[in-house]
Amino acid sequence: MQPDTAGSWTPVALSADLPAGTVMPAHIPAGTIALWRSESGRPAATANRCPHRGMSLSHGFVRGESLSCIYHGWSYAQAGNCIRIPAHPGLEPPETIRAKTFTVEEAGGVIWVATDEPASKPPLLDGLTPLRSMTTDAGLAAIEAAAGAKASAEGLVVPVENADTLCLLVSARDDGQTLIHLLTKGEANPAARIAASHVAENLRRAAEVLQKKEIAA
Numbered sequence: 001m002q003p004d005t006a007g008s009w010t011p012v013a014l015s016a017d018l019p020a021g022t023v024m025p026a027h028i029p030a031g032t033i034a035l036w037r038s039e040s041g042r043p044a045a046t047a048n049r050c051p052h053r054g055m056s057l058s059h060g061f062v063r064g065e066s067l068s069c070i071y072h073g074w075s076y077a078q079a080g081n082c083i084r085i086p087a088h089p090g091l092e093p094p095e096t097i098r099a100k101t102f103t104v105e106e107a108g109g110v111i112w113v114a115t116d117e118p119a120s121k122p123p124l125l126d127g128l129t130p131l132r133s134m135t136t137d138a139g140l141a142a143i144e145a146a147a148g149a150k151a152s153a154e155g156l157v158v159p160v161e162n163a164d165t166l167c168l169l170v171s172a173r174d175d176g177q178t179l180i181h182l183l184t185k186g187e188a189n190p191a192a193r194i195a196a197s198h199v200a201e202n203l204r205r206a207a208e209v210l211q212k213k214e215i216a217a
């Protein structure tokens with residue numbers, strides 16, 4: 001089950017995991033997207049299918065403020081319009097050549113993507129500091145059972161035994177896995193960050209055991 005993350009917003013990645021000039025695959029309910037950050041630092045989300053011959057744009061590369069396909073090098077601006085076709089250097093690509101794009105917001109160290117026109121901004125995560133992300137084969141129900149707590153409307157699960165230190169921001173992926181962003185309460189010191197990470201690893205293992213039991217039942 002996908003938590004209702006304040007409308008259509010999905011927390012796809014932590015800001016720290018997407019340096020300037022890079023692209024990575026990310027997951028929203030509609031499928032996989034190419035999540036990228038221009039060299040000037042602006043994040044963008046583009047459908048993961050090149051309009052030319054369908055190559056995954058998440059395999060491409062960022063040059064300046066555009067994303068280029070790895071196959072024949074067609075380049076797309078952050079608005080999705082094609083701006084360069086290397087095989088035809090004198091051609092201005094027609095407006096009709098366009099990759100689908102999604103609305104992106106970055107707040108509190110988290111990158112959020114909306115699948116449709118969002119009615120509001122993504123949830124504020126006041127007092128929480130991003131630590132790292134992890135994926136799990138467990139679904140939301142198993143994660144909630146392992147944590148002893150229900151997800152909030154924003155997709156936040158506060159593990160009952162570590163409520164003072166740790167918070168999980170969960171997001172169901174289209175491939176059946178669940179993405180978990182670990183957030184610490186306040187600015188944790190290095191020792192506290194390591195401890196929070198270990199707690200989260202244990203929770204993940206417990207959730208996966210519960211998930212397997214549910215499947216086997």
Ligand code: FES
Nearest residue numbers: 050052053069072
């Ligand atoms: S498939 Fe992307 S440029 Fe050809």
